[in-house]
Amino acid sequence: MTDPAIPLPVPVPSGVAAVGVGTWAWGNQFLWGYDPAQDAELAACFRRAVDLGLTVFDTADSYGTGRFGGRSESLLGGFVEALPPDRRGALTVATKLAPFPWRLGRRGFERAFEASRRRLRGHLDRVQLHWSTARYAPWQEAALLEGLADLVEQGRVGSLGVSNLGPRRLRLVHGRLARRGLRLSSLQVQLSLLAPDALAAEGVAPVCRELGIELLAYSPLALGLLSRPPGEGQALPPGPRGLLFRRLQPRIQPLLQTMERIACAHNAPMAAVAINWCRAHGALPLVGLRRVDQAEAAAAATSWCLDDGERRDLDRVAQRCDGRMPANPFQSG
Template structure:
Protein backbone atom coordinates (compact mmCIF):
# COMPACT_ATOMS: atom_id res chain seq x y z
CA UNK A 1 0.00 0.00 0.00
CA UNK A 2 1.33 3.42 -0.79
CA UNK A 3 0.44 6.82 0.56
CA UNK A 4 -0.08 10.01 -1.44
CA UNK A 5 -1.68 13.40 -1.33
CA UNK A 6 -4.77 14.18 -3.34
CA UNK A 7 -4.49 13.86 -7.09
CA UNK A 8 -7.08 15.25 -9.48
CA UNK A 9 -7.32 13.88 -13.00
CA UNK A 10 -9.38 15.58 -15.69
CA UNK A 11 -13.10 15.13 -14.91
CA UNK A 12 -12.28 12.96 -11.91
CA UNK A 13 -11.42 13.69 -8.28
CA UNK A 14 -9.06 11.32 -6.51
CA UNK A 15 -8.32 11.03 -2.84
CA UNK A 16 -5.15 10.43 -0.94
CA UNK A 17 -3.11 7.28 -1.46
CA UNK A 18 -1.66 4.85 -3.92
CA UNK A 19 -1.13 1.13 -3.86
CA UNK A 20 2.06 -0.23 -5.39
CA UNK A 21 1.77 -3.98 -5.30
CA UNK A 22 5.48 -4.72 -5.44
CA UNK A 23 4.73 -6.38 -2.08
CA UNK A 24 3.19 -9.27 -4.02
CA UNK A 25 6.59 -10.70 -4.88
CA UNK A 26 6.40 -12.31 -1.44
CA UNK A 27 2.68 -12.84 -1.63
CA UNK A 28 0.70 -15.91 -0.60
CA UNK A 29 -3.05 -16.34 -0.31
CA UNK A 30 -3.00 -16.08 3.48
CA UNK A 31 -2.27 -12.37 3.01
CA UNK A 32 -5.59 -11.67 1.27
CA UNK A 33 -7.55 -10.71 4.38
CA UNK A 34 -4.68 -8.60 5.71
CA UNK A 35 -4.35 -6.69 2.44
CA UNK A 36 -8.13 -6.19 2.27
CA UNK A 37 -7.97 -4.68 5.77
CA UNK A 38 -5.20 -2.31 4.66
CA UNK A 39 -7.25 -1.31 1.63
CA UNK A 40 -10.36 -0.74 3.78
CA UNK A 41 -8.45 1.39 6.27
CA UNK A 42 -7.02 3.54 3.51
CA UNK A 43 -10.31 4.26 1.77
CA UNK A 44 -12.11 4.93 5.06
CA UNK A 45 -9.44 7.56 5.77
CA UNK A 46 -10.01 9.33 2.43
CA UNK A 47 -7.08 7.49 0.88
CA UNK A 48 -8.54 6.57 -2.48
CA UNK A 49 -5.84 6.67 -5.18
CA UNK A 50 -4.33 3.21 -5.73
CA UNK A 51 -1.36 2.58 -8.00
CA UNK A 52 -0.21 -0.76 -9.37
CA UNK A 53 1.40 -2.12 -12.54
CA UNK A 54 0.85 -4.93 -14.98
CA UNK A 55 4.39 -6.16 -14.26
CA UNK A 56 3.71 -6.56 -10.51
CA UNK A 57 3.02 -10.14 -9.57
CA UNK A 58 4.15 -11.66 -12.86
CA UNK A 59 5.39 -15.18 -13.50
CA UNK A 60 3.66 -17.62 -11.16
CA UNK A 61 1.51 -14.77 -9.88
CA UNK A 62 0.74 -13.40 -13.34
CA UNK A 63 -1.55 -10.40 -13.06
CA UNK A 64 -2.26 -11.14 -9.41
CA UNK A 65 -1.59 -7.58 -8.25
CA UNK A 66 -4.27 -6.04 -10.45
CA UNK A 67 -6.67 -8.91 -9.75
CA UNK A 68 -6.38 -8.40 -6.00
CA UNK A 69 -6.73 -4.66 -6.20
CA UNK A 70 -9.85 -5.04 -8.32
CA UNK A 71 -11.30 -7.51 -5.85
CA UNK A 72 -10.53 -5.30 -2.85
CA UNK A 73 -12.21 -2.36 -4.59
CA UNK A 74 -15.30 -4.42 -5.38
CA UNK A 75 -15.61 -5.86 -1.87
CA UNK A 76 -15.15 -2.56 -0.06
CA UNK A 77 -18.58 -1.30 1.03
CA UNK A 78 -17.73 1.62 3.31
CA UNK A 79 -17.65 5.38 2.80
CA UNK A 80 -15.54 6.79 -0.02
CA UNK A 81 -16.13 3.84 -2.36
CA UNK A 82 -17.30 6.17 -5.12
CA UNK A 83 -14.01 8.07 -4.92
CA UNK A 84 -11.69 5.10 -5.45
CA UNK A 85 -9.29 5.77 -8.31
CA UNK A 86 -7.15 3.00 -9.78
CA UNK A 87 -3.90 3.68 -11.61
CA UNK A 88 -1.71 1.11 -13.33
CA UNK A 89 1.57 1.20 -15.21
CA UNK A 90 2.03 -0.65 -18.49
CA UNK A 91 5.49 -2.17 -18.92
CA UNK A 92 7.56 -1.48 -22.03
CA UNK A 93 8.20 -5.18 -22.57
CA UNK A 94 10.44 -5.98 -25.57
CA UNK A 95 7.57 -7.84 -27.21
CA UNK A 96 5.32 -4.79 -27.07
CA UNK A 97 6.20 -3.11 -30.33
CA UNK A 98 2.98 -1.57 -31.64
CA UNK A 99 0.41 0.94 -30.47
CA UNK A 100 -2.22 -1.80 -30.57
CA UNK A 101 -0.15 -3.86 -28.14
CA UNK A 102 -0.40 -1.04 -25.57
CA UNK A 103 -4.14 -0.72 -26.12
CA UNK A 104 -4.45 -4.47 -25.63
CA UNK A 105 -2.35 -4.24 -22.47
CA UNK A 106 -4.61 -1.51 -21.11
CA UNK A 107 -7.68 -3.59 -21.85
CA UNK A 108 -6.09 -6.64 -20.20
CA UNK A 109 -5.38 -4.61 -17.06
CA UNK A 110 -8.98 -3.40 -17.00
CA UNK A 111 -10.20 -6.98 -17.32
CA UNK A 112 -8.05 -8.10 -14.38
CA UNK A 113 -9.24 -5.15 -12.33
CA UNK A 114 -12.86 -5.73 -13.25
CA UNK A 115 -13.22 -2.04 -14.18
CA UNK A 116 -11.61 0.59 -16.37
CA UNK A 117 -8.25 1.98 -15.31
CA UNK A 118 -8.52 5.62 -14.23
CA UNK A 119 -4.86 6.58 -14.75
CA UNK A 120 -2.72 4.61 -17.19
CA UNK A 121 1.03 5.19 -17.07
CA UNK A 122 4.05 4.28 -19.19
CA UNK A 123 6.10 2.30 -16.66
CA UNK A 124 9.45 3.33 -18.09
CA UNK A 125 11.03 4.93 -21.12
CA UNK A 126 12.97 2.81 -23.60
CA UNK A 127 15.08 5.82 -24.63
CA UNK A 128 18.19 4.48 -22.86
CA UNK A 129 18.30 1.20 -24.77
CA UNK A 130 15.68 1.01 -27.57
CA UNK A 131 14.53 4.53 -28.53
CA UNK A 132 12.96 3.22 -31.72
CA UNK A 133 10.42 1.23 -29.65
CA UNK A 134 8.99 4.08 -27.62
CA UNK A 135 7.02 6.06 -30.19
CA UNK A 136 4.50 3.32 -30.91
CA UNK A 137 4.03 2.58 -27.20
CA UNK A 138 3.34 6.23 -26.45
CA UNK A 139 0.88 6.35 -29.35
CA UNK A 140 -0.92 3.38 -27.80
CA UNK A 141 -1.00 5.13 -24.44
CA UNK A 142 -2.63 8.16 -26.06
CA UNK A 143 -5.03 5.87 -27.95
CA UNK A 144 -6.34 4.53 -24.64
CA UNK A 145 -7.19 8.10 -23.61
CA UNK A 146 -8.71 9.06 -26.97
CA UNK A 147 -10.87 5.94 -27.00
CA UNK A 148 -12.25 6.82 -23.57
CA UNK A 149 -10.78 3.73 -21.94
CA UNK A 150 -8.91 5.78 -19.31
CA UNK A 151 -9.46 9.16 -17.67
CA UNK A 152 -5.82 10.20 -17.44
CA UNK A 153 -2.35 9.42 -18.75
CA UNK A 154 0.97 9.48 -16.87
CA UNK A 155 4.65 8.60 -17.26
CA UNK A 156 7.31 7.07 -15.04
CA UNK A 157 11.11 7.44 -14.92
CA UNK A 158 11.24 10.23 -17.52
CA UNK A 159 13.72 13.09 -17.29
CA UNK A 160 12.99 16.69 -18.39
CA UNK A 161 14.29 16.36 -21.95
CA UNK A 162 12.22 13.28 -22.76
CA UNK A 163 9.26 14.61 -20.79
CA UNK A 164 9.15 17.79 -22.88
CA UNK A 165 9.34 15.77 -26.09
CA UNK A 166 6.51 13.45 -25.05
CA UNK A 167 4.48 16.38 -23.75
CA UNK A 168 4.70 18.09 -27.14
CA UNK A 169 3.77 14.85 -28.90
CA UNK A 170 0.69 14.51 -26.69
CA UNK A 171 -0.26 18.18 -26.98
CA UNK A 172 -0.54 17.70 -30.73
CA UNK A 173 -3.10 14.97 -30.06
CA UNK A 174 -4.91 16.86 -27.31
CA UNK A 175 -3.87 14.35 -24.65
CA UNK A 176 -2.82 15.88 -21.29
CA UNK A 177 -0.13 14.25 -19.15
CA UNK A 178 -1.45 14.14 -15.59
CA UNK A 179 1.46 12.64 -13.64
CA UNK A 180 5.12 11.68 -13.67
CA UNK A 181 6.57 9.12 -11.26
CA UNK A 182 10.26 9.24 -10.29
CA UNK A 183 12.38 7.90 -7.45
CA UNK A 184 12.53 10.77 -4.96
CA UNK A 185 13.46 10.92 -1.29
CA UNK A 186 15.96 12.49 1.08
CA UNK A 187 18.42 9.92 -0.30
CA UNK A 188 17.39 10.41 -3.92
CA UNK A 189 17.04 14.13 -4.64
CA UNK A 190 18.65 13.76 -8.09
CA UNK A 191 15.43 14.04 -10.16
CA UNK A 192 14.61 17.41 -8.58
CA UNK A 193 17.95 18.99 -7.62
CA UNK A 194 19.97 17.83 -10.64
CA UNK A 195 17.41 17.22 -13.37
CA UNK A 196 15.07 20.02 -12.30
CA UNK A 197 12.00 17.86 -12.90
CA UNK A 198 9.76 19.60 -10.39
CA UNK A 199 10.10 22.95 -12.16
CA UNK A 200 9.41 21.35 -15.54
CA UNK A 201 6.37 19.51 -14.19
CA UNK A 202 5.04 22.73 -12.67
CA UNK A 203 5.46 24.53 -15.99
CA UNK A 204 3.62 21.76 -17.85
CA UNK A 205 0.87 21.25 -15.26
CA UNK A 206 2.05 17.75 -14.36
CA UNK A 207 1.92 16.35 -10.82
CA UNK A 208 5.16 14.75 -9.64
CA UNK A 209 4.78 11.42 -7.82
CA UNK A 210 7.65 10.34 -5.55
CA UNK A 211 8.09 6.59 -5.42
CA UNK A 212 10.39 4.95 -2.85
CA UNK A 213 10.21 8.04 -0.57
CA UNK A 214 11.59 5.98 2.32
CA UNK A 215 14.56 4.72 0.28
CA UNK A 216 13.49 1.08 0.53
CA UNK A 217 13.28 1.44 4.31
CA UNK A 218 16.64 3.12 4.99
CA UNK A 219 14.85 6.27 6.18
CA UNK A 220 12.55 4.46 8.62
CA UNK A 221 15.27 4.15 11.25
CA UNK A 222 14.51 0.44 11.61
CA UNK A 223 17.89 -0.66 10.28
CA UNK A 224 21.34 -0.21 11.79
CA UNK A 225 24.68 -0.29 10.00
CA UNK A 226 25.55 -3.14 12.35
CA UNK A 227 22.57 -5.18 11.13
CA UNK A 228 20.52 -7.24 10.92
CA UNK A 229 19.92 -6.52 7.24
CA UNK A 230 17.19 -7.56 4.82
CA UNK A 231 17.94 -10.58 2.67
CA UNK A 232 19.27 -10.49 -0.86
CA UNK A 233 20.28 -7.47 -2.92
CA UNK A 234 18.44 -5.11 -0.60
CA UNK A 235 20.61 -6.23 2.31
CA UNK A 236 23.77 -5.74 0.27
CA UNK A 237 22.62 -2.24 -0.64
CA UNK A 238 21.90 -1.41 3.01
CA UNK A 239 25.38 -2.53 4.03
CA UNK A 240 26.85 -0.05 1.55
CA UNK A 241 24.54 2.87 2.27
CA UNK A 242 23.89 2.90 6.03
CA UNK A 243 27.42 3.84 7.20
CA UNK A 244 27.34 6.90 4.95
CA UNK A 245 23.96 8.28 6.05
CA UNK A 246 24.49 8.55 9.80
CA UNK A 247 24.19 12.36 9.82
CA UNK A 248 20.97 12.32 7.80
CA UNK A 249 19.37 9.65 9.99
CA UNK A 250 20.43 11.57 13.09
CA UNK A 251 18.81 14.74 11.77
CA UNK A 252 15.69 12.83 10.78
CA UNK A 253 15.50 11.27 14.23
CA UNK A 254 15.83 14.66 15.99
CA UNK A 255 13.07 16.22 13.90
CA UNK A 256 10.83 13.18 14.47
CA UNK A 257 11.32 13.33 18.23
CA UNK A 258 10.61 17.06 18.38
CA UNK A 259 7.43 16.52 16.35
CA UNK A 260 6.38 13.37 18.20
CA UNK A 261 6.35 11.61 14.85
CA UNK A 262 8.20 8.63 13.42
CA UNK A 263 11.19 9.01 11.14
CA UNK A 264 9.23 7.59 8.21
CA UNK A 265 6.43 10.09 8.79
CA UNK A 266 8.92 12.96 8.72
CA UNK A 267 10.62 11.61 5.58
CA UNK A 268 7.25 11.25 3.87
CA UNK A 269 6.08 14.69 4.98
CA UNK A 270 9.30 16.20 3.62
CA UNK A 271 8.31 14.89 0.17
CA UNK A 272 4.86 16.44 0.58
CA UNK A 273 6.44 19.78 1.54
CA UNK A 274 8.46 19.62 -1.67
CA UNK A 275 5.21 19.59 -3.64
CA UNK A 276 5.27 15.92 -4.63
CA UNK A 277 2.92 12.98 -4.05
CA UNK A 278 4.92 10.45 -1.99
CA UNK A 279 3.88 6.81 -2.15
CA UNK A 280 5.53 4.74 0.62
CA UNK A 281 4.56 1.10 0.84
CA UNK A 282 2.48 -0.67 3.46
CA UNK A 283 1.49 -4.32 3.65
CA UNK A 284 -0.02 -4.31 7.14
CA UNK A 285 -2.59 -2.25 9.01
CA UNK A 286 0.16 -1.01 11.34
CA UNK A 287 2.23 0.28 8.45
CA UNK A 288 -0.83 1.89 6.88
CA UNK A 289 -1.63 3.69 10.13
CA UNK A 290 1.93 4.98 10.31
CA UNK A 291 1.73 6.27 6.75
CA UNK A 292 -1.56 8.02 7.47
CA UNK A 293 0.27 9.79 10.29
CA UNK A 294 2.36 11.63 7.68
CA UNK A 295 -0.73 13.56 6.57
CA UNK A 296 -2.54 16.51 8.10
CA UNK A 297 0.51 18.51 9.19
CA UNK A 298 3.63 20.05 7.66
CA UNK A 299 7.26 20.53 8.59
CA UNK A 300 8.23 24.17 9.04
CA UNK A 301 10.81 25.95 6.89
CA UNK A 302 13.66 25.54 9.41
CA UNK A 303 13.06 21.79 9.71
CA UNK A 304 13.00 21.44 5.93
CA UNK A 305 16.24 23.41 5.68
CA UNK A 306 17.91 21.14 8.26
CA UNK A 307 16.84 18.03 6.39
CA UNK A 308 17.91 19.52 3.05
CA UNK A 309 21.35 20.28 4.45
CA UNK A 310 21.69 16.80 5.89
CA UNK A 311 20.62 15.26 2.58
CA UNK A 312 23.28 17.21 0.67
CA UNK A 313 26.09 16.13 2.99
CA UNK A 314 25.50 12.36 3.01
CA UNK A 315 28.29 10.19 1.63
CA UNK A 316 25.96 7.71 -0.03
CA UNK A 317 22.89 8.12 -2.22
CA UNK A 318 20.33 5.62 -3.42
CA UNK A 319 21.14 3.96 -6.74
CA UNK A 320 19.06 5.55 -9.50
CA UNK A 321 16.64 3.53 -11.57
CA UNK A 322 18.44 2.30 -14.69
CA UNK A 323 15.47 3.40 -16.83
CA UNK A 324 15.54 7.00 -15.60
CA UNK A 325 16.13 9.25 -18.61
CA UNK A 326 17.42 12.80 -18.81
Protein backbone atom coordinates in the same frame (compact mmCIF):
# COMPACT_ATOMS: atom_id res chain seq x y z
CA MET B 1 -15.43 4.52 11.31
CA THR B 2 -11.99 5.94 11.95
CA ASP B 3 -9.91 5.32 15.03
CA PRO B 4 -9.82 8.41 17.29
CA ALA B 5 -6.17 7.61 18.08
CA ILE B 6 -5.19 8.29 14.45
CA PRO B 7 -5.17 12.01 13.62
CA LEU B 8 -7.37 12.78 10.63
CA PRO B 9 -5.84 14.35 7.51
CA VAL B 10 -5.71 18.14 7.76
CA PRO B 11 -6.55 20.31 4.73
CA VAL B 12 -3.48 20.25 2.53
CA PRO B 13 -1.81 23.70 2.24
CA SER B 14 -1.25 24.84 -1.34
CA GLY B 15 1.95 23.37 -2.80
CA VAL B 16 1.91 20.39 -0.38
CA ALA B 17 0.81 17.11 -1.93
CA ALA B 18 -1.32 14.32 -0.46
CA VAL B 19 -0.10 10.72 0.13
CA GLY B 20 -0.65 7.76 -2.20
CA VAL B 21 -0.26 4.01 -1.75
CA GLY B 22 2.17 1.81 -3.71
CA THR B 23 1.45 -1.89 -4.22
CA TRP B 24 4.66 -3.30 -5.69
CA ALA B 25 5.02 -5.72 -2.75
CA TRP B 26 1.55 -7.21 -3.39
CA GLY B 27 2.78 -10.06 -5.55
CA ASN B 28 6.53 -9.54 -5.92
CA GLN B 29 8.47 -12.46 -4.50
CA PHE B 30 12.03 -11.58 -5.50
CA LEU B 31 12.40 -8.30 -3.62
CA TRP B 32 9.43 -8.28 -1.28
CA GLY B 33 8.94 -11.98 -0.44
CA TYR B 34 5.26 -11.98 -1.36
CA ASP B 35 3.28 -15.04 -0.27
CA PRO B 36 -0.50 -15.53 -0.75
CA ALA B 37 -0.73 -16.10 3.03
CA GLN B 38 -0.26 -12.30 3.24
CA ASP B 39 -3.47 -11.55 1.31
CA ALA B 40 -5.72 -11.09 4.37
CA GLU B 41 -3.24 -8.60 5.84
CA LEU B 42 -3.02 -6.79 2.49
CA ALA B 43 -6.83 -6.56 2.39
CA ALA B 44 -6.86 -5.12 5.91
CA CYS B 45 -4.07 -2.69 4.99
CA PHE B 46 -6.02 -1.49 1.93
CA ARG B 47 -9.24 -1.05 3.90
CA ARG B 48 -7.46 0.84 6.69
CA ALA B 49 -5.77 3.15 4.17
CA VAL B 50 -9.12 3.94 2.53
CA ASP B 51 -10.86 4.43 5.88
CA LEU B 52 -8.15 6.90 6.88
CA GLY B 53 -8.58 8.96 3.73
CA LEU B 54 -5.85 7.71 1.36
CA THR B 55 -7.32 7.69 -2.13
CA VAL B 56 -4.50 7.23 -4.67
CA PHE B 57 -3.36 3.66 -5.45
CA ASP B 58 -0.51 2.77 -7.79
CA THR B 59 0.04 -0.66 -9.31
CA ALA B 60 1.59 -2.15 -12.48
CA ASP B 61 1.07 -5.09 -14.78
CA SER B 62 4.56 -6.31 -13.88
CA TYR B 63 3.96 -6.32 -10.10
CA GLY B 64 3.75 -9.99 -9.41
CA THR B 65 6.43 -12.31 -10.64
CA GLY B 66 6.35 -15.85 -12.02
CA ARG B 67 3.09 -17.59 -11.20
CA PHE B 68 1.96 -14.46 -9.41
CA GLY B 69 2.00 -12.39 -12.64
CA GLY B 70 -0.43 -9.46 -12.38
CA ARG B 71 -1.18 -10.33 -8.74
CA SER B 72 -0.95 -6.75 -7.43
CA GLU B 73 -3.60 -5.62 -9.93
CA SER B 74 -5.83 -8.63 -9.12
CA LEU B 75 -5.63 -8.03 -5.40
CA LEU B 76 -6.20 -4.30 -5.74
CA GLY B 77 -9.14 -4.87 -8.11
CA GLY B 78 -10.73 -7.29 -5.65
CA PHE B 79 -10.22 -4.96 -2.70
CA VAL B 80 -11.75 -1.99 -4.54
CA GLU B 81 -14.67 -4.15 -5.69
CA ALA B 82 -15.38 -5.12 -2.07
CA LEU B 83 -15.88 -1.46 -1.07
CA PRO B 84 -19.37 0.01 -0.99
CA PRO B 85 -19.96 1.57 -4.44
CA ASP B 86 -20.15 5.13 -3.11
CA ARG B 87 -16.63 4.82 -1.65
CA ARG B 88 -15.06 3.46 -4.83
CA GLY B 89 -15.74 6.71 -6.65
CA ALA B 90 -13.39 8.64 -4.35
CA LEU B 91 -10.38 6.53 -5.36
CA THR B 92 -7.85 7.03 -8.13
CA VAL B 93 -6.44 3.71 -9.30
CA ALA B 94 -3.44 3.96 -11.61
CA THR B 95 -1.59 1.14 -13.30
CA LYS B 96 1.62 1.10 -15.30
CA LEU B 97 2.13 -0.90 -18.47
CA ALA B 98 5.60 -2.26 -19.14
CA PRO B 99 7.10 -1.53 -22.58
CA PHE B 100 8.42 -5.07 -22.98
CA PRO B 101 10.32 -5.57 -26.28
CA TRP B 102 7.43 -7.56 -27.80
CA ARG B 103 4.93 -4.77 -27.20
CA LEU B 104 5.35 -2.85 -30.40
CA GLY B 105 3.52 -0.23 -32.39
CA ARG B 106 0.54 1.96 -31.70
CA ARG B 107 -1.60 -1.01 -30.67
CA GLY B 108 1.24 -2.69 -28.76
CA PHE B 109 -0.39 -2.11 -25.36
CA GLU B 110 -3.91 -3.07 -26.48
CA ARG B 111 -3.99 -6.59 -25.00
CA ALA B 112 -2.00 -5.60 -21.91
CA PHE B 113 -4.39 -2.74 -21.21
CA GLU B 114 -7.44 -4.99 -21.46
CA ALA B 115 -5.79 -7.61 -19.23
CA SER B 116 -5.00 -4.97 -16.58
CA ARG B 117 -8.51 -3.60 -16.74
CA ARG B 118 -9.90 -7.11 -16.27
CA ARG B 119 -7.63 -7.82 -13.29
CA LEU B 120 -8.63 -4.49 -11.77
CA ARG B 121 -12.30 -5.34 -12.37
CA GLY B 122 -12.79 -2.19 -14.37
CA HIS B 123 -11.53 0.08 -11.56
CA LEU B 124 -8.85 1.82 -13.57
CA ASP B 125 -8.56 5.60 -13.76
CA ARG B 126 -5.07 6.23 -15.10
CA VAL B 127 -2.70 4.33 -17.35
CA GLN B 128 1.03 5.08 -17.25
CA LEU B 129 4.03 4.12 -19.35
CA HIS B 130 6.17 2.23 -16.80
CA TRP B 131 9.57 3.24 -18.08
CA SER B 132 11.28 4.96 -20.94
CA THR B 133 12.82 2.88 -23.74
CA ALA B 134 14.95 5.87 -24.80
CA ARG B 135 18.23 4.27 -23.76
CA TYR B 136 17.87 1.05 -25.75
CA ALA B 137 14.96 1.32 -28.24
CA PRO B 138 14.09 5.00 -28.64
CA TRP B 139 11.74 4.31 -31.56
CA GLN B 140 9.49 2.03 -29.46
CA GLU B 141 8.24 4.57 -26.95
CA ALA B 142 6.54 7.13 -29.18
CA ALA B 143 4.18 4.63 -30.83
CA LEU B 144 3.25 3.06 -27.49
CA LEU B 145 2.48 6.47 -26.06
CA GLU B 146 0.34 7.34 -29.08
CA GLY B 147 -1.58 4.13 -28.33
CA LEU B 148 -2.07 5.09 -24.68
CA ALA B 149 -3.28 8.51 -25.82
CA ASP B 150 -5.76 6.74 -28.12
CA LEU B 151 -7.21 4.98 -25.05
CA VAL B 152 -7.81 8.33 -23.35
CA GLU B 153 -9.28 9.83 -26.53
CA GLN B 154 -11.61 6.84 -26.89
CA GLY B 155 -12.78 7.31 -23.27
CA ARG B 156 -11.50 3.88 -22.23
CA VAL B 157 -9.40 5.34 -19.41
CA GLY B 158 -9.58 8.73 -17.71
CA SER B 159 -6.01 9.98 -17.78
CA LEU B 160 -2.45 9.32 -18.86
CA GLY B 161 0.84 9.36 -16.99
CA VAL B 162 4.47 8.40 -17.54
CA SER B 163 7.25 7.09 -15.33
CA ASN B 164 11.05 7.19 -15.32
CA LEU B 165 11.28 9.97 -17.89
CA GLY B 166 13.92 12.68 -17.56
CA PRO B 167 13.31 16.39 -18.21
CA ARG B 168 14.12 16.37 -21.93
CA ARG B 169 11.92 13.39 -22.75
CA LEU B 170 9.15 14.73 -20.51
CA ARG B 171 8.96 17.95 -22.52
CA LEU B 172 8.88 15.98 -25.77
CA VAL B 173 6.04 13.72 -24.62
CA HIS B 174 4.08 16.62 -23.12
CA GLY B 175 4.41 18.55 -26.39
CA ARG B 176 3.34 15.60 -28.52
CA LEU B 177 0.23 15.02 -26.40
CA ALA B 178 -0.57 18.72 -26.31
CA ARG B 179 -0.59 18.78 -30.13
CA ARG B 180 -3.34 16.14 -29.93
CA GLY B 181 -5.20 18.25 -27.38
CA LEU B 182 -4.43 15.78 -24.58
CA ARG B 183 -3.03 16.34 -21.13
CA LEU B 184 -0.12 14.52 -19.52
CA SER B 185 -1.42 14.11 -15.96
CA SER B 186 1.53 12.76 -14.01
CA LEU B 187 5.16 11.71 -13.94
CA GLN B 188 6.47 9.24 -11.39
CA VAL B 189 10.17 9.02 -10.63
CA GLN B 190 12.29 7.78 -7.79
CA LEU B 191 12.35 10.59 -5.24
CA SER B 192 13.44 10.42 -1.62
CA LEU B 193 16.00 11.88 0.75
CA LEU B 194 18.35 9.24 -0.70
CA ALA B 195 17.38 10.03 -4.32
CA PRO B 196 16.78 13.78 -4.48
CA ASP B 197 17.98 14.45 -8.06
CA ALA B 198 14.48 15.09 -9.45
CA LEU B 199 14.40 18.30 -7.39
CA ALA B 200 17.61 19.79 -8.85
CA ALA B 201 17.37 22.87 -11.06
CA GLU B 202 18.02 20.63 -14.09
CA GLY B 203 15.75 17.83 -12.77
CA VAL B 204 12.14 16.95 -13.61
CA ALA B 205 10.44 18.80 -10.74
CA PRO B 206 10.80 22.29 -12.26
CA VAL B 207 9.52 20.96 -15.61
CA CYS B 208 6.50 19.38 -13.89
CA ARG B 209 5.74 22.69 -12.16
CA GLU B 210 6.07 24.64 -15.40
CA LEU B 211 3.88 22.27 -17.43
CA GLY B 212 1.30 21.46 -14.73
CA ILE B 213 2.22 17.77 -14.49
CA GLU B 214 1.66 16.09 -11.12
CA LEU B 215 4.92 14.73 -9.68
CA LEU B 216 4.65 11.33 -7.96
CA ALA B 217 7.55 10.19 -5.77
CA TYR B 218 8.20 6.46 -5.84
CA SER B 219 10.24 4.61 -3.21
CA PRO B 220 9.87 7.63 -0.86
CA LEU B 221 11.15 5.51 2.05
CA ALA B 222 14.09 4.15 0.02
CA LEU B 223 12.54 0.66 0.26
CA GLY B 224 12.17 1.09 4.01
CA LEU B 225 15.72 2.31 4.82
CA LEU B 226 14.39 5.73 5.79
CA SER B 227 11.83 4.33 8.19
CA ARG B 228 14.45 2.80 10.50
CA PRO B 229 15.90 4.78 13.42
CA PRO B 230 19.62 5.56 13.47
CA GLY B 231 21.93 2.82 14.70
CA GLU B 232 23.17 -0.26 12.96
CA GLY B 233 22.20 -3.11 15.25
CA GLN B 234 18.80 -3.84 13.71
CA ALA B 235 18.02 -7.03 11.81
CA LEU B 236 18.29 -6.68 8.04
CA PRO B 237 15.44 -7.65 5.72
CA PRO B 238 16.03 -10.88 3.79
CA GLY B 239 17.26 -10.98 0.18
CA PRO B 240 18.48 -8.11 -2.01
CA ARG B 241 16.97 -5.43 0.25
CA GLY B 242 19.21 -6.67 3.05
CA LEU B 243 22.30 -6.27 0.84
CA LEU B 244 21.29 -2.70 -0.01
CA PHE B 245 20.57 -1.86 3.63
CA ARG B 246 23.92 -3.32 4.73
CA ARG B 247 25.77 -1.15 2.19
CA LEU B 248 23.91 2.12 2.75
CA GLN B 249 23.02 2.11 6.43
CA PRO B 250 26.49 3.03 7.76
CA ARG B 251 26.70 5.93 5.29
CA ILE B 252 23.37 7.56 6.09
CA GLN B 253 23.55 7.87 9.87
CA PRO B 254 23.75 11.72 9.92
CA LEU B 255 20.63 11.88 7.76
CA LEU B 256 18.78 9.40 10.00
CA GLN B 257 19.81 11.39 13.08
CA THR B 258 18.37 14.60 11.62
CA MET B 259 15.19 12.75 10.66
CA GLU B 260 14.89 11.31 14.17
CA ARG B 261 15.18 14.78 15.73
CA ILE B 262 12.35 16.06 13.53
CA ALA B 263 10.26 12.93 14.10
CA CYS B 264 10.57 13.39 17.89
CA ALA B 265 9.56 17.06 17.63
CA HIS B 266 6.33 15.99 15.91
CA ASN B 267 5.82 12.83 17.96
CA ALA B 268 5.77 10.99 14.63
CA PRO B 269 7.55 7.94 13.20
CA MET B 270 10.65 8.24 10.97
CA ALA B 271 8.60 7.21 7.93
CA ALA B 272 6.40 10.29 8.34
CA VAL B 273 9.44 12.58 8.05
CA ALA B 274 10.50 10.91 4.77
CA ILE B 275 6.92 11.12 3.47
CA ASN B 276 6.48 14.75 4.47
CA TRP B 277 9.79 15.79 2.93
CA CYS B 278 8.41 14.68 -0.48
CA ARG B 279 5.14 16.49 0.18
CA ALA B 280 6.99 19.65 1.22
CA HIS B 281 8.62 19.62 -2.21
CA GLY B 282 5.23 19.39 -3.93
CA ALA B 283 5.51 15.68 -4.83
CA LEU B 284 2.90 13.08 -3.94
CA PRO B 285 4.72 10.16 -2.26
CA LEU B 286 3.59 6.67 -3.28
CA VAL B 287 4.34 4.79 -0.09
CA GLY B 288 4.72 1.02 -0.32
CA LEU B 289 2.33 -0.37 2.30
CA ARG B 290 1.55 -3.95 3.28
CA ARG B 291 0.49 -3.79 6.91
CA VAL B 292 -2.25 -1.98 8.82
CA ASP B 293 0.21 -0.12 11.07
CA GLN B 294 2.07 1.13 7.97
CA ALA B 295 -1.20 2.45 6.51
CA GLU B 296 -1.89 4.23 9.78
CA ALA B 297 1.57 5.81 9.83
CA ALA B 298 1.24 6.99 6.22
CA ALA B 299 -2.21 8.46 6.86
CA ALA B 300 -1.06 10.10 10.09
CA ALA B 301 1.72 11.87 8.19
CA THR B 302 -0.96 13.93 6.43
CA SER B 303 -1.93 15.49 9.78
CA TRP B 304 1.19 17.66 9.87
CA CYS B 305 3.77 19.31 7.59
CA LEU B 306 7.46 20.10 7.87
CA ASP B 307 8.17 23.76 8.53
CA ASP B 308 10.58 25.60 6.22
CA GLY B 309 13.51 25.25 8.62
CA GLU B 310 13.03 21.49 8.95
CA ARG B 311 12.78 21.10 5.19
CA ARG B 312 15.96 23.10 4.65
CA ASP B 313 17.81 21.06 7.31
CA LEU B 314 16.78 17.84 5.58
CA ASP B 315 17.69 19.22 2.14
CA ARG B 316 21.15 20.13 3.39
CA VAL B 317 21.87 16.79 5.09
CA ALA B 318 20.48 14.87 2.11
CA GLN B 319 22.73 16.80 -0.30
CA ARG B 320 25.81 15.95 1.77
CA CYS B 321 24.78 12.36 2.40
CA ASP B 322 27.31 9.78 1.36
CA GLY B 323 24.73 7.10 0.50
CA ARG B 324 22.45 7.20 -2.54
CA MET B 325 19.81 4.80 -3.83
CA PRO B 326 20.77 3.11 -7.13
CA ALA B 327 19.26 5.00 -10.08
CA ASN B 328 16.67 3.24 -12.21
CA PRO B 329 18.55 2.00 -15.34
CA PHE B 330 15.48 2.76 -17.50
CA GLN B 331 15.31 6.43 -16.50
CA SER B 332 15.75 8.59 -19.60
CA GLY B 333 17.39 11.99 -19.91
